[in-house]
Amino acid sequence: MSQAIRIYVADLAAYNAGHLHGEWIDATLDTDDIQTQINAMLASSPVDGAEEYAIHDYEGFNGYSLGEYEGIQSAHKIACFIEEYPDFGGELLAHFNDLDDARQAAQESYCGCHVSLADYAQELTEETSTIPQHLAQYIDYRAMARDMEYNGDVFTLETGFEQVHVFWNR
Structure with missing residues (x-):
């Protein structure tokens, strides 16, 4: 059984106000679904007008270090690559630090x-x-x-x- 590939998206307004508010989201979901979950998390913020977020944690990326401001599109593409190559995808991506090069190495x-x-x-x-x-x-x-x-x-x-x-x- 492989570990879920997910990100913890934190509400920055709540974080700056001293509250921990965020949600673990499956990073392999469609980016629209990820954004919908982020929007719902921000809407339930303990701070009014919350609109900024950041990735504060992640799991299942198997050797690849995901950046705090990676961006949802990028995190999704990386997660899908790791899901496609679960045995070595994260390590290969860490080796190249470039998704296109890692994909080419995996395929060729x-x-x-x-x-x-x-x-x-x-x-x-x-x-x-x-x-x-x-x-x-x-x-x-x-x-x-x-x-x-x-x-x-x-x-x-x-x-x-x-x-x-x-x-x-x-």
Whole structure:
């Protein structure tokens, strides 16, 4: 079960008057629905004439730091990207800090989740080469993985124990 991707939108007039007033909102909802919830929260403000708001907290963004004044459109797009790629979306976005670059990497450069980069190097080698049985034990896949990373051929995102997401640098 994945964590909900949501934002806490705070009423700035109430905040400045010493009141905590806001609402947790699902950031993957349509932006019109998000705005409707914000408008309802502001209408129920303990301070008359409340109209300004800010994102004061968030959860489910998995490694990506959402800015306080990110904007609802931007927060929504980021949330939808993370929802589309729940295993690594937040970490990938944090790596690039650009939604278009992160989307391109996810769609064009993703090589899967592996136990380690060495595991991926072994899989790639065995899929693309015929290795004579008498030489197989002499191949150092950890060294191959290290060289792939040092040469800038790939980058990895480690999202958990033995969860290494591999991407080609293109």
